[in-house]
Amino acid sequence: MTVRIGLGGIWQETNTFAVEPTTLADFRRYQFFEGPELVASLRGTGTELGGAIDAARQRSAYPVGLFFGAALPSGMVRARAFESMLRRLAALTRARLPLDGLVLSLHGAMVVDGHPDPEAEIVTTLRAVVGDIPIAATLDYHANVGATLPEVTDILVGYRTYPHVDMAERGAEAMEAVLRLLRPPWRGRRPARHLERLPLLTVPPAQEDVAEPMRSILAAAERIRAEPGVWAASALPGFAYAESGRLGFAVYLAAETHAVARARELAAHVWRERDAFSAPLAGPAEAVAEVAGARGRRPTVLVDVADNVGGGSPGDGTALLHALAQAGVAGAIAVIWDPAAVAAAHAGSADRIDLWVGGHSDPAMGPPFRASGPVRRFDSVSYLRTGSYMRGQRVEMGRVAVIETPIGAIVLTENRVVPFDDDHLRAVGLEPRGARVIVAKGAIAWKAAFAGYAARTLYVRTPGYCPAALDQLDYRSRPAPLYPLERDPAWESAVAARLTSGNRP
Known part of the structure; x- marks a missing residue:
């Protein structure tokens, strides 16, 4: 008889200092799969469930797609969104019984209004549906784990890399643990x-x-x-920004x-x-002065630590843009999330644009930067990751405008884009290896994209919701x-x- 293993989860890293809540639309915009679509979409990808699917097939087990919803890191998850997805996950699990085991992709640092331990609640809810079958869950490296989750799951498998490049391996490990628990001498034991x-x-x-x-x-x-x-x-290590x-x-x-x-x-x-x-940091002016005086190999990566898009910051901070302009440094590439500026660029002249960009999400992220120069406009940019981070995952950047300013190329995006690959720059015709400066709105995970050819790295103390200095957090x-x-x-x-x-x- 074929062994049937259910696959699903709800995944988000919450930054409780971010002002924008995470809604159901945010999950739908990023990853939202159910039933056979889950298996078809994630098979062969460098994701946790992708690794679990491949491991199941290699061991003649049948992967059963349930429901998986994921959103980019942002503010607290709305209770209505979480409850809606949990009901859907439970209903689809019930509809696909009998199952011999479950592999779940969870984050561990999700924070939901009114739900003190959402990952534990997910497993507890599913346990009531499936009964006493093996359940394994993968956890992000930055999980904040409560006391209940290890009790209601049979195995937890945490990432071992940062930048995160082992998600598929951890999904495969979780699947192998479930299959092992179904065989003698472990059947019925934990x-x-x-x-x-x-x-x-x-x-x-x-x-x-x-x-x-x-x-x-x-x-x-x-x-x-x-x-x-x-x-x-x-x-x-946990996630310091998920209070x-x-x-x-x-x-x-x-x-x-x-x-x-x-x-x-x-x-x-x-x-x-x-x-x-x-985590020693340089101020923006100090970091840019070092770039201005540098000779030889390029690029230099200026790490905009606190405006880490992968940690829930908005990605529209302008501190480094102003510092580059004040120092007269050219040849930079910087990505700014600014849907309003994208709309203005698409509505304006096809040859040259002059508009304020960034610094709109929160006064702390500004002031806006005046971007002037030739503009290239792109409709509905989409690409597949080819690097080590979630290889094969499709990313939707939305509409994009690239302005060639005196400091370099400013890439304005309609959707937030995490700098965990350099495919997002190539998708709009930029070659990051040739840049003098790359502004990376991340902490460490940007290394999956740029570390292989960065000449030097400077970590910068900037405004944002992910500061490396804990005294910046309230x-x-x-x-x-x-x-x-x-x-x-x-x-x-x-x-x-x-x-x-x-x-x-």
């Missing part, structure tokens, strides 16, 4: 699971997987994962024995490294204490003592 949450906040620029401290932390997790009887070991009761770094272990001891061992390693999670209801916002030697020693006392079998 490994022990343990989540260890740390009172520690870290920011994306300090979380790169190939740099310290995450390099050694992830290596320690890999050593534990290689031990006999260990099913999963994840170190999840909720789940905020902070978490370590997760699933193992046949000693899950608690191994989780606490890894968590103790993380805690010892807490001072290493620092938390209102976070857990406390949290390092480094609170520092007390006695409390820090108590945390270390709890993690290290008797944590070896």
Whole structure:
């Protein structure tokens, strides 16, 4: 008899400091699949469900498409949108019974008005529909994991890379875990699971997987994962911009024995490294001055850290545009989300345009920048990612206008575009390798696009909803204490003592 594994999920990384809420339309605009369309659209892609689909087919299991909705990072998810999608996911799951297992793509840092732990609620709702069958879920590297999710799922599989380039592999790992739980001697049994949450906040620029401290932390997790009887070991740095009761770094272990001891061992390693999670920044004028004086290879990547589109910031901050203009630097490429400016560019002269761009979403993101020069206009730009991030995923940029200004090419987009590939620039006729400067509105994930040919990188302290300096954030209801916002030697020693006392079998 063919094994039937249901596939679905609801996925979004929420930035609770962003002013724009995330609506059902945002999910429909990004990824919204149900039934057979889910399998047909995601098969062969570098996504979590794409990897799960391919693994199922390789092992003669039948992947059953349920429902999957995903939205780009933005503000708090509207309760009505979440509830509508959860009802649809539950209804489609019920309609496709019997199922032997479930693989779900979740984020872990979604925040929904009125729903304190939405990812746990998704699994709990589906558990009531499918009963006691194996359920595995993938989690983003930036998941803020609460206590309930590890209890209601059988296996959690977290990303191990940042920039995120292993989503398909983690989806395949989740599928393989479900199939293993369906075979003797594990049918009807589950490994022990343990989540260890740390009172520690870290920011994306300090979380790169190939740099310290995450390099050694992830290596320690890999050593534990290689031990006999260990099913999963994840170190999840969390998302500092999703204010909720789940905020902070978490370590997760699933193992046949000693899950608690191994989780606490890894968590103790993380805690010892807490001072290493620092992110030095330059001011806009300082960063641009360094570019102006640089000679030799190009491009330089100016990382507009706080206006990280992949973290929920709007992508229309202008601080670096003004700094480039004031320093007289040319040859830049910068992408600005500004639907109104796109509309004005499409309605104006076909040869030359002169208009204010950016700085419209929030006064903190401005002031707007005066962009003047020849313009190229594009209708409904769409492309497939060809790089390491979610390879094969289709991206809709909407209408686009490219203005050739004295500082370089300003790409105005109707839809927000994350700089996790350089395909979005090539799609509008730009060659990023030849630029003098690339303004990357990201934290680390932009490296999947530009790191291979960037001559140098400067991280810049700019306005936005994803600052690397936590003192720029106005938390209102976070857990406390949290390092480094609170520092007390006695409390820090108590945390270390709890993690290290008797944590070896």
